[in-house]
Amino acid sequence: MADCCDVSSETKENFNCPLCKTKGKSVEVITLKSLLTADALKRLEVGLSYNFCPAPECDVIYFNSGQQVFLKTDIKVPIFQKDTKNDVPICYCFDWTRERIQAEINQTGTSTAIQEISAHVKVNRCGCEVNNPQGSCCLGNVSMFIKQITK
Template sequence: MNDCCAVPATSKEGTLCCPECKQKGKAVEIITLKALLIPLALETIDPQSSYGFCHNHSCDIVYFSDNQKFQRQDVKVPVFQKDDGLDVPVCYCFGWTRQRLEQAVQQQKQPSNHVSEQVQANRCGCEVNNPQGSCCLGNVTAYVRSLGKASV
């Protein structure tokens, strides 16, 4: 496996835009789709295509290429960026859901530090666990910060 928390290379095709919402997507490696698509969707991927991840909350598309789209129901796990549920993972490798993060913050714990320690110990597998195909630490940090702002 590649280092999931390394800075990803740019897409082979340049800028990827979601065909549904037209927002700029993030390039995602084929290994992520292979790990997270349900079997019926997996059978249709083109391993030679470049795929993007759509992070737009209101768009039903998760992965896309020039000629393919995969929606939320094509993915084995709920997608953090597209599902507001408290039981949805923010960190897919170490089980940090929104609810667990909220509890940790209430108990004055530092969940971002825990995730960071695991990343530094080379224990994460975000490229096969996280639908966005890259490190979850930014999502964890942003969500924890949002909790602090919500209480102000």
């Protein structure tokens, strides 16, 4: 299995979401196998390529080139990009939520999330391909969130 935080391994085709037309991001089937509910997993077409829809307003989470979709209700965890609640993970491997990052910044004036996650990634502890619904490293999301709340 490729390192989940190695962006050079992203070579699959990206399709547009059949509902909102946003360009998707390819995900490995292992991500879907890990995060789909039991009923949704029964519909998974393993031989096809899947994409993640990052659009916040869209109910589609995963879709394939054949227009099959999996919705929010088909996923076991809340989706950071689509759920604005404070307890939703930004980092699914090491439990960094909006709330945790905000609390740390309120207490100390800064966040150690990026450094802590990076240290775990460096020693190959992350499991983004099975924990993160987008199927890849969370560091971009964590960085973006920290920049947003510290402006």
